[in-house]
Amino acid sequence: MITDFENFINYSLTIGDVLTNLGVAFICSLIISAFYRITYRGPGYSISYINSLVVLGMITSIVIMVIGNNLARAFGLVGAMSIIRFRTAVKDTMDIIYIFFSLAIGMAAGVGLHIIAFIGTLFIGTIIFILSKTNALSMAEDKFLLQFTYSGHEISEKAAYNSTLKKYCRRVNLLNIKSILNNGSEISYHVSLRNKKLNHEFINELGTVEGVKQINLYFDEEVF
Numbered sequence: 001m002i003t004d005f006e007n008f009i010n011y012s013l014t015i016g017d018v019l020t021n022l023g024v025a026f027i028c029s030l031i032i033s034a035f036y037r038i039t040y041r042g043p044g045y046s047i048s049y050i051n052s053l054v055v056l057g058m059i060t061s062i063v064i065m066v067i068g069n070n071l072a073r074a075f076g077l078v079g080a081m082s083i084i085r086f087r088t089a090v091k092d093t094m095d096i097i098y099i100f101f102s103l104a105i106g107m108a109a110g111v112g113l114h115i116i117a118f119i120g121t122l123f124i125g126t127i128i129f130i131l132s133k134t135n136a137l138s139m140a141e142d143k144f145l146l147q148f149t150y151s152g153h154e155i156s157e158k159a160a161y162n163s164t165l166k167k168y169c170r171r172v173n174l175l176n177i178k179s180i181l182n183n184g185s186e187i188s189y190h191v192s193l194r195n196k197k198l199n200h201e202f203i204n205e206l207g208t209v210e211g212v213k214q215i216n217l218y219f220d221e222e223v224f
């Protein structure tokens with residue numbers, strides 16, 4: 001008991017320990033960045049963000065080694081970090097997850113828990129990979145954003161296009177109606193198709209309705 005307390009107070013690191021911790025943080029952060037590239041589902045990932053994940057893990061490791069068992073250093077570091085303001089908006093939830101992922105692994109490497117750092121990196125990375133590729137937890141129905149212009153005067157359940165919507169859509173939610181020139185309106189719906197394989201047939205039939213023009217059907221899982 002007394003020996004453990006003395007080890008807690010007399011916290012020290014050798015140059016070898018520092019280099020080993022940084023090396024583990026670097027390798028694990030590289031693996032994390034590789035998982036991010038594999039699982040990213042946007043139009044194009046940011047190289048600067050990937051580089052930031054690698055550096056973030058190493059910086060966190062250094063911070064943990066600097067703090068050690070010194071509470072004064074910990075509170076001082078919190079005060080110093082509180083003056084930093086980050087103005088870059090993180091749009092994707094998974095980007096935030098990867099930031100915390102890199103932080104946690106950097107902390108494990110900084111305190112010398114190398115096995116936890118490696119196992120945690122591989123295990124959590126594999127889980128994220130499986131979830132992103134299988135969509136095991138996603139909802140069964142596919143939702144779309146439907147936009148079209150309508151020159152008719154009746155915009156309600158009695159509108160001419162409504163029968164077509166009911167035929168091909170399981171759920172229909174009106175989002176927006178915007179007036180445009182020539183006494184027309186631009187209408188936006190969230191729709192859940194009964195069968196997404198019939199989306200072309202749905203658009204073609206909707207286009208035959210009198211007054212309906214400029215039909216657009218979008219699918220973006222991040223919107224819904």
